[in-house]
Amino acid sequence: MPVEKKGSLEGQVIIITGGGTGLGSAMAFRLAEEGADIVVAARRLAPLEETAAGVRKRGRKALVVPTDVTDTGQVNRLIEKTLGEMGKIDVFINNAGIVRGDRPKTLWDITDQDWRVGIDVNLSGAFYCSRAVSKYFAERKSGKIILVASGEGFRGQRNSFMYNTAKAGVVNLTRVMALTLAEFNIRVNCIVPGFVDTYDLQPEATQKLMASTRATWRLFLPVGHMGKPDDIAYLALFLCSDASDYITGGYFVSDGGGLTGGFATTGYAPVVSLMEGLP
Amino acid sequence: MTAKAFLVKDKIALIAGDSKLWTKPAAVALVEAGADVAIAAKDTPRLAEATEAVRKTGRKVLAIPTDVTKAAQVKTAVRRVVAEYGRIDILVNAGDVHFFQPFLKIRNAEWNKVMDYNFNSALSFCRAAGKQMLKQKKGRIINIVSGLSERGMVNGATYCVAMGSVLQLTRVLALEWAMKGITVNAVGTGWFAEADRPIDEAVARYIPVKRYGEPDEIGSLVVYLASDVTEFTTGQLMFVDGGVMAHA
Numbered sequence: 001m002p003v004e005k006k007g008s009l010e011g012q013v014i015i016i017t018g019g020g021t022g023l024g025s026a027m028a029f030r031l032a033e034e035g036a037d038i039v040v041a042a043r044r045l046a047p048l049e050e051t052a053a054g055v056r057k058r059g060r061k062a063l064v065v066p067t068d069v070t071d072t073g074q075v076n077r078l079i080e081k082t083l084g085e086m087g088k089i090d091v092f093i094n095n096a097g098i099v100r101g102d103r104p105k106t107l108w109d110i111t112d113q114d115w116r117v118g119i120d121v122n123l124s125g126a127f128y129c130s131r132a133v134s135k136y137f138a139e140r141k142s143g144k145i146i147l148v149a150s151g152e153g154f155r156g157q158r159n160s161f162m163y164n165t166a167k168a169g170v171v172n173l174t175r176v177m178a179l180t181l182a183e184f185n186i187r188v189n190c191i192v193p194g195f196v197d198t199y200d201l202q203p204e205a206t207q208k209l210m211a212s213t214r215a216t217w218r219l220f221l222p223v224g225h226m227g228k229p230d231d232i233a234y235l236a237l238f239l240c241s242d243a244s245d246y247i248t249g250g251y252f253v254s255d256g257g258g259l260t261g262g263f264a265t266t267g268y269a270p271v272v273s274l275m276e277g278l279p
Numbered sequence: 280m281t282a283k284a285f286l287v288k289d290k291i292a293l294i295a296g297d298s299k300l301w302t303k304p305a306a307v308a309l310v311e312a313g314a315d316v317a318i319a320a321k322d323t324p325r326l327a328e329a330t331e332a333v334r335k336t337g338r339k340v341l342a343i344p345t346d347v348t349k350a351a352q353v354k355t356a357v358r359r360v361v362a363e364y365g366r367i368d369i370l371v372n373a374g375d376v377h378f379f380q381p382f383l384k385i386r387n388a389e390w391n392k393v394m395d396y397n398f399n400s401a402l403s404f405c406r407a408a409g410k411q412m413l414k415q416k417k418g419r420i421i422n423i424v425s426g427l428s429e430r431g432m433v434n435g436a437t438y439c440v441a442m443g444s445v446l447q448l449t450r451v452l453a454l455e456w457a458m459k460g461i462t463v464n465a466v467g468t469g470w471f472a473e474a475d476r477p478i479d480e481a482v483a484r485y486i487p488v489k490r491y492g493e494p495d496e497i498g499s500l501v502v503y504l505a506s507d508v509t510e511f512t513t514g515q516l517m518f519v520d521g522g523v524m525a526h527a
Contacts, residue, residue, distance in 0.1 A: 156525045220527045260431050262527060263469075265485050269433040270379040274389050277377040278396070279297035279321040 009240055010035035013086045015078065017069050017129060018096035020047030021206075022198040023148065025054070026229030027093060027236045032060040034237055039082045039089075041067035042096060047203070061086070069096045069125030070117075075132050083136070091144040091240045092133040094126040094170075097163075099209075104159055118162020123169040130177055130188070138184040145181075145188045146239050147174050151255045153192065155262065171251055178249030187248040189239050194255020195220070196227035219265045222257030281312040281499075285506040288313035291364040292505065293357070294329075295319045295404045296347050296374025297396055300471055300494045301423050303329040305371045307336070308498025309505060315339035315364060319347060319356040319404075339364075347374060347400035348392075357407035366415055369505045370408040372401035372422045372445070379434040390437050397441035398448075405452060409461065418461040419505045422449050423497065424516070426469050426524055446516060453514030462513040464504045466497055469520025487522030 014031055018024040019040030025047070028038045032055040040051045045066050052062035063085050067078045082089055098121050105114065130145050137143025152160060153167030174190035181188060195217040199210050217226060235254050238244055253259055292314045294306045302325065306316050310333050318333075320326045322344035333340040341363055345356045360367055376396040378389065401422055412418025427435055428442035446465055453463040470482055472491040483490055497519050503509060504517070518524050 151527065155527045156522075157527060257431075258527060263426050263430040263432050263523065264482060268482065269381075271381075271434060272377045272379045274376075274378050274392060278392070279299075279323055279325065279376070 008035055009237070012036040012090040012240070013039065013082065013088050014091040014093065014240060015039040015041060015082055015089060015133070016093045016095055017041045017067065017125070019051050020044060021203060022201050023193065023196060023229055023232050024093075024095045025051040025201050026198070026233045027095065028062075029054050029058065030230060030233035030237055031240060032058040032062075034241075035060070036090075036240070037061040037063075037086060039063040039065060039078075039086065041065045041069070041078050043068050069094075069129055070120040072128050072132070075125075075128045078129075079132050079136060088140075089133060089136060089143065091146065092129060093146045093148070093236060093240075094129050095148045096125055097122045097148065097166075099163055106159060107161070110161060115162055119166050119169075122163060122166030123173070126170055127173060130173075134177070134181055134184075134186060137186045138181065141185050143186045144240060144244075145177065145186065146236060147188070147190045149174075149190050149192050149251065151192060151194045151253070151258050154259055174251060175249045182248055187244065189244065189247060189249070190251040191232060191235050191239065192251050192253040192255065192259075193232045194227055194253070194258040196229060196232055198229050201229060220258050220262070222261045222266055224266065225256065227254060227256055281502060284508050285503055286313045287369065287502060287505050290314045290368035290505070291360065291366055292316045292369035292371065293319060293360050293367050293404070293408060294371045294373055295345075295353075295356070295408075296372050296400045297321050297325075298373045298375035298423075299325070299377075299473055299475075301371075301373035301375060301468075301497060302326075303332050304494045304496075304498050305373055305423070305501050306333050306340070308495075308502050309369065309371075310336045310338040310340070311498075312502045312506075313338075314369065314505070317341040317343055317356075317360045317363070319343040319345040319353070321346060347403070348395035350399075350403045350406075353400070353403035354407045357404070357411065361411055367408050367411050367418065368415075369419045369421065370404055370412075371501060371505075372404055372420070374398075374400045375423065375425070378437055379432075380437075381434055382436045385437055393437040394441050394444075397438070398444045401445050402448060405448065405463075409452070409456070412461050413456070413459055416460040419509075420449075420452065420461065420463040421501055421504050422446075422463070422465045423501075424449075424465045424467055426467055426518065426520055428465070428467065429516070429524070449516070450514045457513055462504070462509060464509075464513060465516040466500050466504065467516050467518035467520060467524070468492070468497060469518065469523040471496075485523075486520075487526055490521065492519060492521055
């Protein structure tokens with residue numbers, strides 16, 4: 001295969017949950033540009049339609065399936081509808097998630113219901129979707145499942161209970177799924193984004209929250225700036241493409257060095273001479 | 280006050296390596312938990328101070344002036360401990376020399392010195408004392424490392440590589456000697472107050488508990504890993520860091 005063909009997604013059908021906004025839409029556009037037909041699934045119809053329009057503008061087919069990933073019935077319908085309309089599925093990207101709902105709550109204000117919703121959307125949904133699509137992949141003896149965790153899945157953050165807990169779960173869900181499904185020629189990998197500036201791809205309420213936290217995030221970014229949506233979209237492209245056929249159970253971090261540092265804030269650069277240090 | 284289960288009564292501990300921070304607290308914590316100790320480090324007032332602190336507790340202490348960067352001297356030091364006490368139950372590698380410079384400014388001589396003090400000394404002591412522990416079919420090796428054994432930091436090339444090497448040595452020896460009665464673990468450290476350096480307030484704010492640690496605070500974990508209850512714990516890195524490694 002010529003090098004320039006490697007990584008092309010010509011004719012593939014890829015489902016992206018949480019595909020209406022943020023990283024989901026960025027992935028949809030990038031993968032469409034590489035030749036994939038895209039199915040976007042999320043709860044709200046309007047953003048999905050926008051992403052679909054962007055995919056069609058790039059000359060690819062798009063299908064919109066409003067879906068709540070925490071509802072198994074709706075997840076099954078997403079798979080059926082995709083197979084009905086597109087004929088097949090090659091890759092399933094579990095991208096749906098919510099950072100902290102609209103109003104972050106303190107520990108003692110978090111209700112059982114809040115906890116369940118946070119874990120459901122960020123972790124259980126990925127399980128329901130992967131379970132459903134893997135049945136089809138197993139029969140077909142091929143397929144790729146991609147999960148999207150977060151650097152937060154490897155570290156703690158004050159008051160971020162459901163998100164950080166669920167994302168840590170996603171990393172290990174990837175491993176269990178990869179081992180379980182390897183014999184069916186199904187590859188399961190995990191994308192770990194750091195702080196990515198998806199401002200332009202977000203609804204207004206989320207934009208406000210993002211603007212207020214940008215300055216803080218810089219402190220944890222060795223490269224000194226947030227990631228671009230395409231930084232993650234290209235990682236998705238790699239994991240969708242046949243370039244990653246022998247890769248499974250792995251997690252792939254694109255975070256501007258965030259997880260590599262984390263012993264001091266960005267910019268901290270001590271100078272200690274050997275004369276001072278020696279005994 | 281050490282819980283009874285963690286006591287290391289009459290065990291022989293060797294605290295090895297040059298460190299501004301860890302030698303005295305490790306030695307004092309172990310004697311307070313019932314051990315007799317030997318300290319192998321360069322012949323400096325620091326060695327004298329650590330020795331004196333132990334002597335005050337009434338337990339036995341042996342100061343062995345050693346250039347820990349010379350393998351032959353390390354061997355001699357270990358032989359001396361065995362000659363004096365009959366065995367070595369616990370080895371604590373405490374070597375920790377700080378050195379931070381922009382990568383391209385680091386001279387070979389500096390690189391090698393830092394590796395010698397922070398890594399090769401631990402390597403030599405693991406060799407010499409490990410041999411003795413294999414004979415005994417029992418032993419505890421505790422390597423004190425920085426969080427920079429796992430994380431990177433600007434200007435930290437030499438230091439991070441040396442500490443990372445100690446951590447990997449910990450894991451390898453834990454596996455090699457797993458069936459031989461020897462456990463090998465690492466105590467990970469975060470930001471600790473040094474008597475001769477001011478506290479950096481920005482760093483202090485970054486630490487979840489909002490303060491630097493006091494070197495004494497590593498003592499209890501060293502004792503725990505030295506005790507008989509940790510027979511099933513090996514190859515591990517455990518932190519005393521005020522939460523630094525937990526957050527972003």
